[in-house]
Amino acid sequence: MEGLLDFVLRDILTRSGGIDRCVSEFIRVTNTLLPARVFERIVPELHNGGRTFAGVPVRPQLLGSDPACLADNAAVLASLGPFGVDLNFGCPAKVVNRHGGGAALLEDPELLSRILCAVRRAVPAHMPVSAKMRLGLHDDKRAEECALALQEGGATELVVHARTKADAYRPPAYWERIADIRAVVRIPVIANGEIWNVQDALRCRALSGCGDLMLGRGMVTDPGLALAIAALGDGDGHGSGEGPADAAPVIAWPTLLPLVADFWQLVRTRLDRKKQAGRLKQWLNFLRHRYPQATAAYLELRTVNDPQVIDRWLAERCALPLTVSG
Known part of the structure; x- marks a missing residue:
């Protein structure tokens, strides 16, 4: 989730519990061999053994369409010791699709296979190479x-994000189509798309048959969502579809507010003023839901742009010395 779920928010959300692994924002690969510092800038967790400070593994994600170039960059990335390499075949952004990347690749299954094969050969045999896809570009045929x-x-x-590129992020997600995919492949499949609460998680598991779920905007909106889902157990795909959709968040606001303050401290020290x-x-705009x-x-x-004003605002509410110079 470019521009949102970066290393700062990954750090904070993985402190909440319930998350087994993160995937980074995509790292765009065109016709250039990226230096190690680019991967380390987008995934600074590589300096921490590939984990967030809460100890959750992070798998960097590459986006591109040239098998040889992706393979060369995957080899550089693999040398930095990540917990695997992920490949993006789901991004619906027009600028990405216009250049043949993301979901546009779903029009060419043969190219998908060549990309995976090239990347697989370029990284150590023990290193996982995973992929994220949508159901298709214009349709799911x-x-x-x-x-x-x-x-x-x-x-x-x-x-599998259970929508096509044409569906964008409009509900619903077609979780039952993930079950169709599971029926023809032998590798593990993880369900993604439109999981906002525990009830959604139960219905997704029931319709997709997947026990494992990937959370995106739902986790940003409710930082306790993964913890609430983890409390259900591993899941076997046979949930009832019934759940407390409107239940109070597992992480109450008084507990969350210090995490918001920690997020702000990281933003203050790691991002441009x-x-x-x-x-x-x-983030507050997501949390307000x-x-x-x-x-x-x-x-x-909403109208405040002076970081020092926000320092004072949070310090008053958290009773913490939050002032950061600059």
Whole structure:
């Protein structure tokens, strides 16, 4: 999730519990061999044994369409010791698709297989190479064919976002189509898309047959969502579809607020000053869907762009010395 789930938010959300692994924002690969510092800038967890400070493994994700170039970059990335390499075949962004990347590749299953095969050969045999796909570009008629192509190329795991590129992020997600994909492949499949609460997780497991789920915007909106789902157990795909969709968040606001303050401290020390206030307001705008207190905070800070004003605002509410110079 480019521009949102970066290393700063990964650090904070993995402190909440319930998360087994993270995938980074995509690292765009065109016709250049990227230096190690580019991978380390986007995935600084590589300096921490490939884990967030909470100890959760992070798998860097590459996006591109040239098998040889992706393979060369995957080899550089692999030398930095990540917990595997992930490949993006699901991004719906027009600028990405226009250059033949992301979901546009789902029109060419043969190319999908060649990319996977090239990357698989370029990294150590023990290192997982996973892939994320949507159901298709304009429709889902080739979803199974694409999944098989990725498997044949050597993917060790497949995440399926249960919508096409044309569907964008509009509900619903077609979780039952993930079950169709599971029926034809032999590798593990993880379900993704439109999981906002425990009830969604149960229904997704029941319809997709997947025990493992990937969370995106739902986790940003409710940082306790993974913890709540983990409390259900591993899941066997046979959930009832019933769940407390409107239950109170597992992480109450008084517990979450110090994490918001920690997030702000990281933003203050790691991001450019001009971007700092916007990043906090961006997360508060997501949190307000689950927390009335976040709505109040967002409204209070909506027009504030001075980081030092936000320092004082958080210090007053958290009783913490949050002032950062600059």
